[in-house]
Each structure stands twice: as structure tokens, then as C-alpha cells.
Amino acid sequence: MSRKYRLGQSREAQDMDHRDTYSRERAADSKRRQRTAERLETGIESHDAEALLRLPDATPWLHLPEATLIQRHSQWVDLELADGTTLCATLGGKLKGVHLVCGDRVRYVPMPQEATDAKRPQAQVVAVTPRRTLLKRGGSDDREPWQLICANADELWICAAVVDPPLRPGLLERAQVLALDAGLTFRVLITKRDRASLKDTLPELDPLREQGVAIHETSAMKGEGIEPLRLLLQNRVVVLVGHSGVGKSTLVNALLPNLGLKTGGLTRFGTGRQTTTAARWLPLDPETGAASGILVDTPGIRTLSVRGFDRALLGRVFPEFPAEVLEDPSGLDAEDEATLDRLQLDYPERLQSLQRLWQEMDTRNPNQNVWR
Numbered sequence: 001m002s003r004k005y006r007l008g009q010s011r012e013a014q015d016m017d018h019r020d021t022y023s024r025e026r027a028a029d030s031k032r033r034q035r036t037a038e039r040l041e042t043g044i045e046s047h048d049a050e051a052l053l054r055l056p057d058a059t060p061w062l063h064l065p066e067a068t069l070i071q072r073h074s075q076w077v078d079l080e081l082a083d084g085t086t087l088c089a090t091l092g093g094k095l096k097g098v099h100l101v102c103g104d105r106v107r108y109v110p111m112p113q114e115a116t117d118a119k120r121p122q123a124q125v126v127a128v129t130p131r132r133t134l135l136k137r138g139g140s141d142d143r144e145p146w147q148l149i150c151a152n153a154d155e156l157w158i159c160a161a162v163v164d165p166p167l168r169p170g171l172l173e174r175a176q177v178l179a180l181d182a183g184l185t186f187r188v189l190i191t192k193r194d195r196a197s198l199k200d201t202l203p204e205l206d207p208l209r210e211q212g213v214a215i216h217e218t219s220a221m222k223g224e225g226i227e228p229l230r231l232l233l234q235n236r237v238v239v240l241v242g243h244s245g246v247g248k249s250t251l252v253n254a255l256l257p258n259l260g261l262k263t264g265g266l267t268r269f270g271t272g273r274q275t276t277t278a279a280r281w282l283p284l285d286p287e288t289g290a291a292s293g294i295l296v297d298t299p300g301i302r303t304l305s306v307r308g309f310d311r312a313l314l315g316r317v318f319p320e321f322p323a324e325v326l327e328d329p330s331g332l333d334a335e336d337e338a339t340l341d342r343l344q345l346d347y348p349e350r351l352q353s354l355q356r357l358w359q360e361m362d363t364r365n366p367n368q369n370v371w372r
């Protein structure tokens, strides 16, 4: 078939244009076909956000030994047994579709091992016991409504550096929502305190200080503020969450000097290097195990989505706002002097944060309706 060429542009250029458009259309087409196939296979028409959180009944497996899932890998998981030894295990067929997460208490069947083959999985996980707590964040779309962070934790310590990467109060508010949802004690850990002058009182944290949130300032480099944390860890399971490069693993190393976790520098853009790649359950004292506390080091996050969380939690994160504003803050103009005067806010910028989180809790991914 002969093609028509436009005047004023070389034929080569028009041929290139044509090829580009053609291949873009083909790629979009194949993506569309792939998505349709997925939908037919999974039968997912309307998503059930809670399905991801439901666990199958573990009662038939109560006679089997219990272990803690200490790290997930792509094809297997690491388990820590009651005597403190670790082994690697695969997931049994019954657990297909169940999202296991670091901290889960599981039941397993040991697999017969040949002495020569130490690399093969030594057990198969067959059941998960009900979770005491579950720390999760909102997922990116309806196919993955939640991203699980850690199970059976007691406290969430949100780590934020004074600089590199910069301190962002918005992340702290989001973390507070996650901790309240999971029923965890919430603490703010300020890292790299040595990088800012002591005269800098970090006024960004004043709203949290006024609410009575515990804020701990540390410098793992200088060993400052570490010992009080050791006391707080006693008999607790603590999850460290924060942007990449804030110094979570450095802090774990300060508390657990024998561990030698890998830590990373910063990129030239001042962001972390994603040094830690999977959450890991670390007993503070491997000799005595849980009696002395557990730290969970997690990979750096970019943001903590609050999509899908209950808006009622906002009343506890923003207690300075009256009930009618918390019910629907979307109609207020956060830049209007009269509105801010009427609300008598000490920290007017918090109105915008409240509006942002309120909006996000209800947002549905624009792609979710692609099949309907």
C-alpha cells in the first residue's frame, strides 16, 4: 500500500514518525490485551480491599511447630525458630494468595534434608497464626489496596534526618495515621542530630511536641541518644520506618554492634540509595531472644500513602481542629486570612496537610475503573 507524504518535511522524517506511532500503538494494544487476560483469569471485577488481610484458618495445623518470619525473599522466607536458629522455607500451596509479612507467626513442616544439599529449603510454611497487630500503608491501586509493612509489632518509630534527606513534617503525620490504625505506640526519631546546630530547635516538630508525641534526637555517628532507646526497646517489637538514607540501618548497627548491617551514602541528589532492600526482624540480643526486644529494619520509603484509611483517625492526628472541620475540610480555603483567623490556628500550614490527607483517604486510583 502506498503511503501519502506531507509537503514540507522529508520522507525519511515522516517514515520515522510513522514507525514511532505504529510501535507505540502496538505496545498499548498488547498491554490492553494482557490486562484483559489477567482480569479473566483472576475474575477481579470489583476489588475487596480486606481480602488481602484475611488469613486462612490455622486450627488444623496447631500441632505443628511455630516460628517467626524474619525476612521475605522472592521465592522463599527466612524463619526464626524457638531456639533462635534460622532456616529457609517455601510457602505451602494453601498460602497462595496470602500475603505473608515480616513478623508473622507461622507454622511449618520440616522437609527431609540430604546432608549434601544445604541450599534447599528446609521447611514448608503451611499456616499463619492470627496477627496481634498489622502495620500497613495504602497501596498504589485497587489491585494492591494495601502494602503490608510488619506484623505483630508494638511500636512504630518514624525516622527523620535533620538534613540529607530534609525533614518533612508531612511524612510524620502520615506515619501517625498508620500507627493509630495499627494500634502501635508512635515515636519520632530524629537522626543525624550532629548535622544541625544545637541552637536549631527544629521548630517543624512543635505541633507534634504540643500533642505530646515522644520525640527522640539521636546521632548514631557520635553515639548520642542511643542508650535511652535501648531501654525503650525492652520487651518491645519496634519497626523503624523512614525515607531512604535517614540512617535507620546505622541506628540498628549502633544498637546491635555485632550485626554490621550494610549502610549506604547519598546520591548526588541528596536522596538515599535504597541500601536495605527487605524488612528484617532483628533480636536485640540473640542470646536471650525476644526478652530484650526486637528491631525491624525496613527499606527506605518514598512516601506513606494513607489511601483507604478511616478518616476518623484524623481527629487524633490534628486535634487542634474543631469537629466540623475534621468532618469535611475540603470546602475551606487554606490561604484565606479570614478562615485562618476564625480557626485560630497556631500552625496554619496544618490545614493544608489535613485537607491533603482527608482527600487521599478517599481517593480511588484513576485506573481502577478501567474494566467497568
Ligand SMILES: Nc1nc2c(ncn2[C@@H]2O[C@H](COP(=O)(O)OP(=O)(O)OP(=O)(O)O)[C@@H](O)[C@H]2O)c(=O)[nH]1
Pocket: 191, 192, 193, 194, 195, 218, 219, 220, 221, 222, 242, 243, 244, 245, 246, 247, 248, 249, 250, 251, 262, 263, 264, 265, 266, 272, 273, 274, 275, 276, 277, 298, 299, 300, 301
Ligand atoms: N552525620 C551523620 N550521618 C549519619 C548518621 N546516621 C547515618 N548517617 C549516614 O547516613 C547514610 C545513610 O545511612 P543508612 O543507615 O544506610 O540509611 P537507611 O535509612 O538505612 O537507608 P535505606 O537502607 O536506603 O533505607 C550513611 O552514609 C550514614 O553514614 C548520623 O547520625 N550522623
Ligand SMILES: [Mg+2]
Pocket: 248, 249, 250, 262, 263, 275, 276, 297, 298, 299, 300
Ligand atoms: Mg537501611
